[in-house]
Amino acid sequence: MKNTNSQKLRLGLFVITGTVLFIIGVYLIGQRENMFKKTFTISAFFQNVNGLQNGNNVRYSGIDIGTVKDITMVNDSTIKVDMTIDEKMTIHIKKDAIATIGSDGLVGNMILNIVPGNGHANIISNGDTIESYSKIGADDILSTLSVSSENAAILTSDLLKITTAMIKGKGTVGLLLNDTIMAKDLKQSVTNLKFASRSATNTINELNTIISSLKTNNETVLGMLINDTLSGKKLKDIIGHLETSSAEVENVLANINTAVDDFNSSDDGAYNYILKDTSLVNSLKSTLKNINEGTDKFNQNMEALKHNFLTRGYFRKLERQEKKLMRKND
Amino acid sequence: MSALHSIKTQLKSFLTEIGELSLFTGRYFREAFKRPFEFKELLRQCYNMGNRSLLLVVITGFIIGLVLTLQTRPTLMEFGAVSWMPSMVSISIVREIGPIITALVCAGRIGSGIGAELGSMRVTEQIDAMEVSGTNPFKYLVVTRVLAVTLMLPLLVIIGDAIAIFGSFLVENIKGNVSFMLYFSQVFDALEFGDVIPATIKSFFFGLAIGIVGCFKGFYCEKGTEGVGKAANSAVVFTSLLLFIIDFIAVFVTDIFYDL
Numbered sequence: 067m068k069n070t071n072s073q074k075l076r077l078g079l080f081v082i083t084g085t086v087l088f089i090i091g092v093y094l095i096g097q098r099e100n101m102f103k104k105t106f107t108i109s110a111f112f113q114n115v116n117g118l119q120n121g122n123n124v125r126y127s128g129i130d131i132g133t134v135k136d137i138t139m140v141n142d143s144t145i146k147v148d149m150t151i152d153e154k155m156t157i158h159i160k161k162d163a164i165a166t167i168g169s170d171g172l173v174g175n176m177i178l179n180i181v182p183g184n185g186h187a188n189i190i191s192n193g194d195t196i197e198s199y200s201k202i203g204a205d206d207i208l209s210t211l212s213v214s215s216e217n218a219a220i221l222t223s224d225l226l227k228i229t230t231a232m233i234k235g236k237g238t239v240g241l242l243l244n245d246t247i248m249a250k251d252l253k254q255s256v257t258n259l260k261f262a263s264r265s266a267t268n269t270i271n272e273l274n275t276i277i278s279s280l281k282t283n284n285e286t287v288l289g290m291l292i293n294d295t296l297s298g299k300k301l302k303d304i305i306g307h308l309e310t311s312s313a314e315v316e317n318v319l320a321n322i323n324t325a326v327d328d329f330n331s332s333d334d335g336a337y338n339y340i341l342k343d344t345s346l347v348n349s350l351k352s353t354l355k356n357i358n359e360g361t362d363k364f365n366q367n368m369e370a371l372k373h374n375f376l377t378r379g380y381f382r383k384l385e386r387q388e389k390k391l392m393r394k395n396d
Numbered sequence: 397m398s399a400l401h402s403i404k405t406q407l408k409s410f411l412t413e414i415g416e417l418s419l420f421t422g423r424y425f426r427e428a429f430k431r432p433f434e435f436k437e438l439l440r441q442c443y444n445m446g447n448r449s450l451l452l453v454v455i456t457g458f459i460i461g462l463v464l465t466l467q468t469r470p471t472l473m474e475f476g477a478v479s480w481m482p483s484m485v486s487i488s489i490v491r492e493i494g495p496i497i498t499a500l501v502c503a504g505r506i507g508s509g510i511g512a513e514l515g516s517m518r519v520t521e522q523i524d525a526m527e528v529s530g531t532n533p534f535k536y537l538v539v540t541r542v543l544a545v546t547l548m549l550p551l552l553v554i555i556g557d558a559i560a561i562f563g564s565f566l567v568e569n570i571k572g573n574v575s576f577m578l579y580f581s582q583v584f585d586a587l588e589f590g591d592v593i594p595a596t597i598k599s600f601f602f603g604l605a606i607g608i609v610g611c612f613k614g615f616y617c618e619k620g621t622e623g624v625g626k627a628a629n630s631a632v633v634f635t636s637l638l639l640f641i642i643d644f645i646a647v648f649v650t651d652i653f654y655d656l
Contacts, residue, residue, distance in 0.1 A: 073447075074439060074443070077439060077446060080447050080450060084552070084555050085551070088550075088551075091558075092585075092589075094584040095498050095592060098585060129532070173609075329435050
């Protein structure tokens with residue numbers, strides 16, 4: 067037992083080293099889990115926590131600020147997640163911050179991200195609840211992917227059918243790809259189209275020249291119409307005159323109409339007298355009757371004259387002259 | 397018939413030994429809390445077992461950390477997951493490799509040492525002489541040694557773990573250009589109390605097993621020089637086996653409590 071004191075010293079050093087290492091380890095781990103800091107608790111409600119566990123990190127804008135303290139089912143579709151947050155961070159988190167659940171890398175642990183809101187709300191306090199936003203889970207992404215891949219499989223099989231048909235020369239595209247005669251025809255068509263377009267260009271050029279000549283040349287009717295302001299003025303005058311004439315004609319017609327109306331409506335006019343006065347007709351009728359009787363009596367008087375000795379000679383003379391004329395005509 | 401008979405004899409002797417070991421353990425716990433306490437001898441044993449094993453544990457731990465990182469690196473690189481190296485190495489070292497490797501090394505060094513020392517004392521009848529002189533040899537020889545190993549092994553494990561993680565950091569620093577801050581930040585990010593506390597508790601049991609088996613083998617050593625060798629040898633073999641059994645039970649229990 068010669069070196070007892072030095073042995074004790076070394077032993078003490080060894081024990082202290084081991085103990086200190088242990089304490090440092092425990093402290094560092096505890097610090098990660100916010101065991102030695104002043105903390106406060108906030109919570110958020112989710113519909114799906116995607117495998118979040120107690121002790122998972124809580125990040126605010128990417129900085130670890132705490133851990134998940136407790137996860138409890140509130141009802142069949144709502145899960146309450148309590149978080150222990152470092153008290154120093156209180157001043158930075160506002161009440162409109164949003165909690166989302168994400169993963170630390172592609173295969174890492176789940177983490178709870180707190181995203182800052184627009185920053186106008188009040189500072190958060192112990193026991194507050196913040197809004198949450200459930201992201202699409204990996205399962206949902208995978209199921210969407212599987213649907214997409216199924217669709218892609220259907221698409222590729224359809225494409226295969228189309229390309230096979232095309233190679234075999236079926237359909238318009240297949241024909242285009244395989245038919246050499248059609249290709250030649252198409253080539254010819256294109257040449258024709260080129261020619262046609264060239265002609266069309268020429269025609270348009272000619273039209274352009276005509277139009278420009280029309281614009282500049284005042285001797286033609288169109289050119290004069292378009293360009294000659296004097297003729298235009300004259301035409302305008304003519305049209306003005308025509309308008310006045312038609313107005314006058316209208317006046318005349320109106321006068322005529324009034325006259326005709328007067329004519330129709332007047333009871334004293336000759337027209338009215340002729341058309342409407344029945345007494346006149348009756349008197350005319352009796353007059354004509356008297357005339358007929360008069361003429362009958364005159365005829366009788368004439369016959370009597372023929373047989374009268376004083377006038378008989380004259381009538382016989384007339385007969386003879388007529389006979390003579392008849393013979394001459396025959 | 398003879399084969400069956402020999403199996404029967406072996407089984408009988410094995411069960412007898414287990415029974416004796418249990419009685420020995422019971423006696424240890426009874427004696428450990430009884431006055432007088434042999435503090436001086438305890439400190440001497442602590443120095444013997446703790447300080448003198450330190451170099452061995454440090455070298456072993458350093459090499460284990462180095463080798464583990466070097467071996468795992470190519471595989472992790474294939475997956476593009478080299479950044480997970482600190483977490484992976486620290487968790488595997490703290491949870492399992494550190495305690496079990498340190499315990500095995502100590503079983504080899506301390507267990508065999510105790511077995512040989514007590515065995516030779518038994519052979520040279522020093523223990524009998526102590527009994528005659530009125531000193532309690534169990535208290536003076538066994539309790540101090542077992543207690544010393546039980547207390548020293550967790551410390552050795554912690555130092556071994558730290559050195560192993562440092563060795564791993566050196567490889568990462570040289571090969572992957574990872575800074576000290578980043579490496580240890582990731583290490584402590586990955587580690588939880590569920591990793592450290594069960595491993596430390598497990599180390600106490602490892603120490604107890606090494607001390608108890610070493611003392612038991614030496615205390616009940618067969619007569620003759622051959623017996624001393626046998627005691628030392630069987631102490632190491634039996635301790636190593638027991639360490640793995642305890643490790644299995646410890647992991648099993650930890651799994652229930654910590655949901656690994």
